[in-house]
Amino acid sequence: MSGGDWFLREALPEDLPALAAAELALFPDEAWDLDLLREEIFHPWRRYIVAESRADGAILGYAGIMITGDTADLHTIGALREGLGIGRALLQWCEETARAGLGSGAGPGAERMLLEVREDNTRARDLYARAGYEQIARRSGYYRTPAGPVDALVLSKEL
Known part of the structure; x- marks a missing residue:
C-alpha cells in the first residue's frame, strides 16, 4: 500500500x-x-x-498491533499529515496483518480487531466508523489530560 508521495514498510x-x-x-x-x-x-x-515519505524518508505515520489468538488489538496508530490517506492505509494494513496472523506455525489469524479511542478524537472516530468499527464499551476517565479525564471508547470489528 502506498500513496503517491509515501509508502508503507515494516x-x-x-x-x-x-x-x-x-x-x-x-x-x-x-x-x-x-x-x-x-x-x-x-x-x-x-x-x-x-508510512515513509518518498521525498525525504521522513516518517509520516505509524501503527502497531498485537495478535493473540483470534483477537488483535490495535495498540497505536497515527498520521502526521492529514488528507493523504495514510491513516486509512495504516488501518487497512493492521486489519490484513491481523487476519494473516503471526506466521511460522503460530496459528490462524485474528477474527476480530479491538481498539480504544479517545472520545474527543473525532478524526479517529470518523475513520473507524467508516471502516466498520462499532462501539462495544466505554472506559470512563481512562485518559488523563491536563484539561481533565477523557473517556475511552472501546471499538470492535469482525475481520
Missing part, C-alpha cells in the same frame, strides 16, 4: 527516534517513550508499520 530499530517524536507530536498527554516503543516493535506477538 518499522525498524532505526525508526525509534522518529517514532518517539511522532508520539509526542500526536499524543502529547500520553506519549510512549523510546524504551516502550522499543519493547513494542521487538515483541514477538506485535507488528509495527511506518
Whole structure:
C-alpha cells in the first residue's frame, strides 16, 4: 500500500527516534517513550508499520498491533499529515496483518480487531466508523489530560 508521495514498510530499530517524536507530536498527554516503543516493535506477538515519505524518508505515520489468538488489538496508530490517506492505509494494513496472523506455525489469524479511542478524537472516530468499527464499551476517565479525564471508547470489528 502506498500513496503517491509515501509508502508503507515494516518499522525498524532505526525508526525509534522518529517514532518517539511522532508520539509526542500526536499524543502529547500520553506519549510512549523510546524504551516502550522499543519493547513494542521487538515483541514477538506485535507488528509495527511506518508510512515513509518518498521525498525525504521522513516518517509520516505509524501503527502497531498485537495478535493473540483470534483477537488483535490495535495498540497505536497515527498520521502526521492529514488528507493523504495514510491513516486509512495504516488501518487497512493492521486489519490484513491481523487476519494473516503471526506466521511460522503460530496459528490462524485474528477474527476480530479491538481498539480504544479517545472520545474527543473525532478524526479517529470518523475513520473507524467508516471502516466498520462499532462501539462495544466505554472506559470512563481512562485518559488523563491536563484539561481533565477523557473517556475511552472501546471499538470492535469482525475481520
